[in-house]
Every structure is written in structure tokens, then in C-alpha cells.
Amino acid sequence: MTTEEVEELPAMYARSAAHAKDAGFSGVQIHAGHGWLLSQFLSPLFNHRSDGYGGSVEARSRIVLAVIQGVRRAVGPSYPVGIRINSTDKMEGGLTEDDALEVVRLLDQTSLDLIDLSGGTYFLGAKAASDSSSPGPYFVEFARRAKSVTRVPVMATGGFKKREQAIDAVASGAVDMVGLARAMALDPHLGNTWLREEGGDPDFPIFESAPPSGITDWFIMRLAALGEDREEAFDLDVPTAMQQFEGRTKFHAALWREALLR
Numbered sequence: 001m002t003t004e005e006v007e008e009l010p011a012m013y014a015r016s017a018a019h020a021k022d023a024g025f026s027g028v029q030i031h032a033g034h035g036w037l038l039s040q041f042l043s044p045l046f047n048h049r050s051d052g053y054g055g056s057v058e059a060r061s062r063i064v065l066a067v068i069q070g071v072r073r074a075v076g077p078s079y080p081v082g083i084r085i086n087s088t089d090k091m092e093g094g095l096t097e098d099d100a101l102e103v104v105r106l107l108d109q110t111s112l113d114l115i116d117l118s119g120g121t122y123f124l125g126a127k128a129a130s131d132s133s134s135p136g137p138y139f140v141e142f143a144r145r146a147k148s149v150t151r152v153p154v155m156a157t158g159g160f161k162k163r164e165q166a167i168d169a170v171a172s173g174a175v176d177m178v179g180l181a182r183a184m185a186l187d188p189h190l191g192n193t194w195l196r197e198e199g200g201d202p203d204f205p206i207f208e209s210a211p212p213s214g215i216t217d218w219f220i221m222r223l224a225a226l227g228e229d230r231e232e233a234f235d236l237d238v239p240t241a242m243q244q245f246e247g248r249t250k251f252h253a254a255l256w257r258e259a260l261l262r
């Protein structure tokens, strides 16, 4: 991207945020994690720029701060604006936890209402945040460090599977709230379920020797079933989910190509 192209970004993000607000969403989250565009600016592995947007952590964060400002201006002072950043890219040469802590220090000086800490990168051969089958939440200890350098509320997303884990993370002071993805895909009422002590935890399926991307594909197909109100009948195994996901992607890609290249 040229410097001029980079400078167009804040207005683009601002326009999207304004659309979301107009459409009735109760808040927006700027995505600066998981290897997407702003995440690539933050990451020394991807960002080799020699203009003002590359180099030190401050310079790599510059476009992110400009986007926050643009979004805030577009949605007004009292509309909730959060951000998701990586606590680590989980890639050699990528954003480290020490770098990410510096980013949090810079975010503290902004009008943000929430910092959501995640990790991982959607990139060939890299680990995504939803690829792990670890038994516990992933980013809580980093969140604890982050909370010590900011007054902005901090959330950690990744690996919460049990009510007790969520309670521990909040009660220990590491986070102000927890983010849930796969657990909510299994039980979309989980927020309410966990308000009750006897609410119980979702049953995470056990995937024998499934490739990591296959597990994400399975959850994507599960979300699609939820969206179409047919989750009661959802019982795909991983290979079938992968096959259906591939077909769905091809179908959508054709639609998009037709709509965008017209």
C-alpha cells in the first residue's frame, strides 16, 4: 500500500462503524488481531514499511490509533467501541507479548471502551485462535499484565469452556470480562446458562485426529446451522463438515466474484 492508501483507511473503518450503528448494532469492535490488515500493521513479521507506519511499536500502531479516532468521530462519544488485538501472533518474528503490552499502553490513551485480547494468525501453516484444543483459557495471564497498564476494561477471548474458568478469570482480577466463541456456538444461550450456578457447561465434541482447520470448519457449519435454525439436527463429523465447508466457500466465492467484478 502507498502511504496515501494507508491514510484512506480511517475513513473506511469509520464508514463501516457508522453503517453498523445505523443498522442497530449496540457497539462495534475494530479488528486488529488474527492477522487481518491492522494486525499485519502491528506485526513486525508482516510490516516492513519504511514510512511513518512501520518500524517501532509506536509507528506500527499509528494507523490503529488513527482508525480508532476516525471510528469514534463517526459514532459519537457514547457509542461502545472496542478493539481486538493479538497478545501474540504465534508466529516466529511476529508480534510478541512485550510488543503487545506496548500497544495496550498506547490504546490506553484513546477513547476505547474495551480491549479484547486474543491471539494467533489466519495464515498458511499458522495457528488460529480457534485451532487449539487446550483444556484452559489461553490469554488470561497476558490479560493480567495488560490490565496493569490500562484503565480501559480488558476482555480475554479464547479457550473458555467451563463456567468456573470464566469466574476464576474475572474473580482473580485478570480480566473484566470474558469473550466466548466456540462455547456459544455449542450453546447460544450460554450467557444466561452461566448466570445460574447449576447451569452446567457445554459438551465440547472430541475430534479424533482431525486437522486443526477441520475443527474450525466444523464450528463454521455449526454456526450456519444455528443461523438457519436447524441446530437440533446438526450431527456432522469433521470430514463431512470440511467437505460441506469447501462447497459452501466455492458457492460464496462465485457469488462474490459476480457481485464485485460486474
Ligand SMILES: Cc1cc2nc3c(=O)[nH]c(=O)nc-3n(C[C@H](O)[C@H](O)[C@H](O)COP(=O)(O)O)c2cc1C
Pocket: 031, 034, 084, 118, 129, 130, 157, 158, 159, 160, 179, 180, 181, 182, 183, 216, 219, 220, 223
Ligand atoms: C467458526 C469460527 C468463526 C470465527 N470467526 C471469527 C471472526 O470472524 N472474527 C474473529 O475475530 N474471530 C473469529 N473466530 C475466532 C473467535 O472469535 C475466537 O477468538 C476463537 O474461537 C477462540 O475463542 P473460543 O475458544 O471461545 O472459541 C472464529 C472462530 C470460529 C470457531
